Amino acid sequence: MMTHAEIVKKVEWKDLKNLSAREMLIENNLTIPWVLLSWLLAYNGYYILALPFSAFFFLTGLRQVHNGFHNSLGTNKFLTWFTLYSNSILMIVSIHAVKFNHIRHHKYCLTEDDYEGKSARMSWYGAILYGPVHMFLIHKITLQLGDKKYVGNLVAELISISVFLFLVFYFDVHFLIYHIIVMIFGEFLMAFFAVWTVHHDTHESPELARTQRSKWKNKITFSMFYHLEHHLFPGVPTIKLPELAKRIDQALPDIQKKQTF
Template sequence: MNHTDLIKKVEWKDLKKLSLKEMLIENNISVPWLLISLFLAFKGYYFAALPFSGFYFLTALRQVHNGFHNSLGTGKFLTWLSMNSISMIASVHAVKFNHIRHHKFCLSEEDYEGKSASMKWYQAIFYGPKHLFLIHWMTFKLANRKCKQNMFLELISISVFVFIAFYFKINFLIYHISIMFFGELLMAFFAVWTVHHDTHNHPEIARTQRGFWKNKLTFSMFYHMEHHLFPAVPTIKLPELAERIDKVLPELHKKQTF
């Protein structure tokens, strides 16, 4: 069964709509984690801040990822504003440009985001710095003028933010910058390899995750097969989409993320 046949068998278009509560969640899900992590770091409790920083990075990624696919339930300006996440220490618009190409050219030579999927797990980890550079470099080479402008605006803003933090020795911000940069270096492993390795025969059928607590702890970010089949569906709706797929297509072979 090919990609088109799968889509035809599952009802999904109603899942694109968000209630007011769902829209508020999707647009603010990262805020509590950021505030708690910064507060703990400000007080000098860096080890206590670490899990909150990790959850901030994950939820911020969820938030901007929904923005990539216009799934935040807001207009263009608010979506653009939500995606200008200086605090993630990378150009979100550069990530968006490559992510949309990833969906279009999934695991092919033109898919620069997906390069680490064909590597061993440890190679994907060490590939992280090159992945981060390539995401920005390919945006500079291939993106349109507006996308490049957004990327440079973000990079300049990030540079100013980093300069202020280090020049004035604002320790809790230096901590945050360091953790976020470390997270960016692991993106080739966590955001690409984990969900796409050993799926090259059927790139559109990415790995997915089942298990209530696993998906709660990862904020539904590993329903990746569901996302690739129906990218317009917001993350908050992916558990329901997964149930529909399992019911309609029980024979579909699903590789687990972990």
């Protein structure tokens, strides 16, 4: 079996790192319509109708910050930082804590030092039950192992989240209370959706994560399950992963491609 370095040499990918103005606008604004639609429906009391839009906001928020982790949004350092900070408040989690553990995940993939990847060894229901522990652990590990910059960002984000929560509940803003509850529920499912689905039963070759080749499934999940492609080429923005998948299939037709779902 080829090594990661050998695979990288066989696939043309560096041109995919560059975003056009249109692609940059999409990646940096993808969350906006979903959060506005979910808030509009929740504000008018249509909470059930708001749920799928809230789910799409959560998913596109993950896509946006994930690109930010790998400096793939096409923006400068401050705007990338602001994307992570603002999504921390909206998604009710320190995104810099998620980033710290995600970068370690790429470095120590599925080893004992990969705290993000721990649920990959569990059963599917074990990963769901582990969700709240996962969210606590990534904050704890960042505080213990992160440098001053990571810890400073984590503290700033947690303070900002606390202020947001206080204001929303103090003024009894119902549609934002709904939003907060849904986001916390989404965070508790991260160990399952963001880790287990893409990494279970891949420990023999951790760099060969699972992937998704169904076009309609990739459309409704905003290309977030091209995980094999992401682990092999983490610098490629999500919007370019369908093209990267085609190139991998052409250059390496026999490479292992376990499906996510």
